[in-house]
Amino acid sequence: GAGVSQSPRYKVTKRGQDVALRCDPISGHVSLYWYRQALGQGPEFLTYFNYEAQQDKSGLPNDRFSAERPEGSISTLTIQRTEQRDSAMYRCASSLFPFTGTNNYEQYFGPGTRLTVT
Amino acid sequence: DAKTTQPPSMDCAEGRAANLPCNHSTISGNEYVYWYRQIHSQGPQYIIHGLKNNETNEMASLIITEDRKSSTLILPHATLRDTAVYYCIVITGTASKLTFGTGTRLQVTL
Numbered sequence: 001g002a003g004v005s006q007s008p009r010y011k012v013t014k015r016g017q018d019v020a021l022r023c024d025p026i027s028g029h030v031s032l033y034w035y036r037q038a039l040g041q042g043p044e045f046l047t048y049f050n051y052e053a054q055q056d057k058s059g060l061p062n063d064r065f066s067a068e069r070p071e072g073s074i075s076t077l078t079i080q081r082t083e084q085r086d087s088a089m090y091r092c093a094s095s096l097f098p099f100t101g102t103n104n105y106e107q108y109f110g111p112g113t114r115l116t117v118t
Numbered sequence: 119d120a121k122t123t124q125p126p127s128m129d130c131a132e133g134r135a136a137n138l139p140c141n142h143s144t145i146s147g148n149e150y151v152y153w154y155r156q157i158h159s160q161g162p163q164y165i166i167h168g169l170k171n172n173e174t175n176e177m178a179s180l181i182i183t184e185d186r187k188s189s190t191l192i193l194p195h196a197t198l199r200d201t202a203v204y205y206c207i208v209i210t211g212t213a214s215k216l217t218f219g220t221g222t223r224l225q226v227t228l
Contacts, residue, residue, distance in 0.1 A: 004161075033215070042205055042218025043162060056214065091161055101150040101167075102211035109161025 002026070004110030006092050012116045013082055021077045021113045025094030032075050033093040033107060034067055043091055049075060050098050082117045089114050122206045127223040130200075136193040138222050140206030143187040149208050151182060153191045154218070157202040162218070165191065165204075196226045 005024040013019050025032045031050050035043035045059040051072040060066070064082075069075040079086055093107040123141040130136040142151065152167040166173055166180045168189075173180045179192040193200055205221040 040220070042156075042203075042221055043216070045215040045217065048215060059215070089159075093161065099214060099216075100211060101152070101209040101213045104152075104164075104167055106164045107162075107216065109163070112159075112161065 004092055004094050004108055006090075006110040006113050008113060009111065010114045010116075012118060015083060015117055016081055018078065018080045019082055019115065021079075021090050021115070023075045023077070023092030023094075023110060025073065025075070025092070026096075026108055029094035029096050029108075030072075031095045031098045031105070031107075032069055033095075033099075034075070034077050035091045035093065035109075037089040037091060037112070039088075046077070055098075079115075082115075084117045087115055087117045122208055122219055124204075124206050124219065124222045126220065127225070129225050129227060130193075130196045132197055132226050132228055133195055136191075136196040136200065136224055136226070138191040138193075138204050138206075138224065139188065140191070141188045142206070142208045145186050145208055146210070148211050150211065151180065151186075151189050152207040152209060152216070153178070153180065154205045154207065154216070155200075155202040156205070156221070157199075162205065162216075196224075198226050198228070200224065201226045 033048040034046040037043045047057040049069040064080045067077045089112045091112040093109040095105040097105045153165040154162040156162045168180045182189045203221040
């Protein structure tokens, strides 16, 4: 079946603009995760959802970043008043059930959205 | 979660075994060792994980030392398609998020 999809794949925006990044998880997957990846670095956790409930948003850098998953499927990561330091690859992942170190419900990653803030 | 240390890069000849080390000297008894890899610009891909015992699957083997302070990921017959960044991650059994470091960039050559 289809994997995780993200849109847009590339987004160039001017500093100060708001952007919305979309993630469409694998159908039926309960959990959805957002990561950010700077060039040459590993992915950095931002937040995750089980169904529509945001479980952990400890990785969101500041209050300009927010995420929602209103119907427990598609999720949107919104960055307000973008800054150049927000430029990165934003990756979404989903898992059938909530991942833990013990159960290893595998996180399947999408292709990412490359955000460039000019 | 325990901190991990990996070499920044390694080379391996195609067809040979690739042995990727990871040091996690501060690992706790309830922490698992996970390995992921990221090929070029793709998203990370799960490889294998273990707690105490050595593990093997169709992709790789994971060897964890008896004191659990280090581990080695073994790709038995590396191919060019195994060229990627390999991440060693240590997390507790209840952890719900993955914390990636900078990993080891493995280059498989002809």
